[in-house]
Amino acid sequence: MIGTSAGRTAGRLPDAANVxxxxxxxxxxSIAFHLAEAGVSDIVLLERSDLGSGSTCKAAGGVRAQFSxxxxxxxxxxxxxxxxxxxxxxxxxxxxxxPGYLFLLTDKEQxxxxxxxxxxxxxxxxxxxxxxxxxxxxxxxxxxLDDVLAASFHPRDGYCSPESVVLGYASAAxxxxxxxxxxxxxTGIDVNGGEITGVHTxxxxxxxxxxxxxxxxxxxxxxVMAGVSLPVEPLRRQILITEPLPASLAAxxxxxxxxxxxxxxxxxxxxxxxxxxxxxxxxxxxxxxxWEYSEEWLPPLVESMERRAPALLDVGIAHRWVGxxxxxxxxxxxxxxxxxxxxxxxxxxxxxxxxxxxxAVGEVIRDLFLEVAPAIDVSPFTAERFASGMLRGxxxxx
Ligand SMILES: Cc1cc2nc3c(=O)[nH]c(=O)nc-3n(C[C@H](O)[C@H](O)[C@H](O)COP(=O)(O)OP(=O)(O)OC[C@H]3O[C@@H](n4cnc5c(N)ncnc54)[C@H](O)[C@@H]3O)c2cc1C
Numbered sequence: 599m600i601g602t603s604a605g606r607t608a609g610r611l612p613d614a615a616n617v618x619x620x621x622x623x624x625x626x627x628s629i630a631f632h633l634a635e636a637g638v639s640d641i642v643l644l645e646r647s648d649l650g651s652g653s654t655c656k657a658a659g660g661v662r663a664q665f666s667x668x669x670x671x672x673x674x675x676x677x678x679x680x681x682x683x684x685x686x687x688x689x690x691x692x693x694x695x696x697p698g699y700l701f702l703l704t705d706k707e708q709x710x711x712x713x714x715x716x717x718x719x720x721x722x723x724x725x726x727x728x729x730x731x732x733x734x735x736x737x738x739x740x741x742x743l744d745d746v747l748a749a750s751f752h753p754r755d756g757y758c759s760p761e762s763v764v765l766g767y768a769s770a771a772x773x774x775x776x777x778x779x780x781x782x783x784x785t786g787i788d789v790n791g792g793e794i795t796g797v798h799t800x801x802x803x804x805x806x807x808x809x810x811x812x813x814x815x816x817x818x819x820x821x822v823m824a825g826v827s828l829p830v831e832p833l834r835r836q837i838l839i840t841e842p843l844p845a846s847l848a849a850x851x852x853x854x855x856x857x858x859x860x861x862x863x864x865x866x867x868x869x870x871x872x873x874x875x876x877x878x879x880x881x882x883x884x885x886x887x888x889w890e891y892s893e894e895w896l897p898p899l900v901e902s903m904e905r906r907a908p909a910l911l912d913v914g915i916a917h918r919w920v921g922x923x924x925x926x927x928x929x930x931x932x933x934x935x936x937x938x939x940x941x942x943x944x945x946x947x948x949x950x951x952x953x954x955x956x957x958a959v960g961e962v963i964r965d966l967f968l969e970v971a972p973a974i975d976v977s978p979f980t981a982e983r984f985a986s987g988m989l990r991g992x993x994x995x996x
Contacts, residue, residue: 609777611801615642617808617967618797620784620820622647623654624760624953625812625945627767627778628960631688634774636964641776642804643768644797646783650764652814654953656921658837658866658875660857661954662699662755663724666715666993667930670951671722672974673958678754680957681763690766696756697868700729700737700856701994702746702906708861711993712750719752726752738858739850740909750861757857757868760953767960784813787823793940794824808941810963815887815924817932817946821981826936828981830947831885832922835877836895839917840910842872847909858907864996865902873916878902879950879996891920923950928989933959934980935966943967944981950995 616638619626622645630643645651661681663674684692703709709728716726727750734749735741772778779801786798787809796805811820811828821828843851851869859866867876880895903911926932926947936942943966945959952959958974965972978990 609779611779611782611799611804612640612642612777614640614805616640616806617642617810618804618806619643619810619812621645621652621812621814622649622764622768622778622780623652623812623814624763624767624956625814625959627764627771628956629810629812629945629963630771630776630778631767631774632960632964633967634771634776636968638967639775641771642806643771643776643778644782644784644799645778645780647781649768649778649780650761652816653921653924654760654764656837656919657760657953658868658877659757659760659953660699661757662752664699664701664715664719664726664750664752664755664994666711666718667990668718668722669974669976669979669990670930670992671719671724673955675722675724676958676961676974677954677956681758684763684766688766688770690762690769692758692762692766694756694758695853696754697854698737698751698753698856699755700734700858701750701861702734702741702743702859703748703750704745704862706747709748712748712861715994716750724752726750738855740847741858741907742905751856755857763956784820784823787820789824789939792938794942808967809943810967811942811944811946814946815922817924817944821944824936824939824942826939826942826944826981828932828944828946829926829984830924830932832887833885833925834883834888834892834920835879835923835950836891836918836920837875837877838915839870839875840873841914841916843874843913847913848872859996860902860906863898863902865899865906866996867907867910874910874913876910885925887922889920891918924952925949927984929992929995930990931955931959931979932981933962933976937982949992
């Protein structure tokens, strides 16, 4: 996460703002950057802790366009393009690696679903291919493929550094005139007759007519402050980083080895520095802010590793951390403008794939703020879809 030197500004809370962005993760900082770049003045971003300290800097850093929902494919592809150009715009090195994402598929229904997704991705200009187990083995020589029927692979997917992305957006937004205030907690939002009039914080009140809620797993409580339902729940997810790999393994799993995912169990791993970053969604986890590390996930994790990548079981664990997915009932984001409160926009509920959507969502919310049609139509992702029963299930989640 971005601490005092890079992320904190000496600025104080202004009396008034054109727009207040709540949350200093990838979403809030990307939105602030895109608004400032478009010439919006008097932007204030409020983050209650360090920038990036929510889910963003807990992410595995994976970036991809392999999804089943066309909106997610478009947001993911736009994200890849933006991450590739990040050193020029907004101007930050982000350690982007693009060895691809390799989803290993073990049952016929799964293969059919990924085939269908790959066809849709191809029609949208994403060259995903279904590979044979032999082709998958050449891309990642340490995985056991006895029960694998096929693999889905897009070579432009990859991973990069969440800390650097937040730093890049926040620094550029500040250079363009935005006020970025870490360690400033929003405590209330005033709404009168459907109009926003101000935002309360632990450092005072700022008058404003527009608010963007980008508060990750905490967004539901910010919605309540404005009288708007944002159905987002926190769900604990854990990551392990191994000790440096022995030379024999280091030669086989390199930064050219794809991010590899066992689609049935969600066990995934990629090279991280001298070791491996690995994780898995623990199926029995229940919603709630539980920040303590839990060993409950180890039996299913070890079982998956034994079956899929047994060589990794001999490598020690150097670090681990706990983060929160910000989950919605259909595992798709909430993006839009409230129909009840004028100029209240929200970008939250990314359900485990928000880091990669940061750049595209910044553009979309900029356009919603400017009241022009976004290049990617996200209207099916409105928070009102749950009341009308128009859910959008995403198949390809990790
Ligand atoms: C273990 C793990 C692995 C992941 N791996 C990936 C991955 O590989 N690829 C991917 O795309 N995604 C991944 N994700 C998901 C990704 O991290 C999130 O979807 C994304 O970071 C969400 O960004 P955000 O800006 O919406 O939220 P956050 O980064 O959580 O930012 C929200 C911010 O709002 C602040 N806030 C909350 N309440 C207030 C308040 N009252 N006042 C002021 N500020 C407030 C919080 O402090 C927080 O910093 C992963 C998540 C986890 C936990």
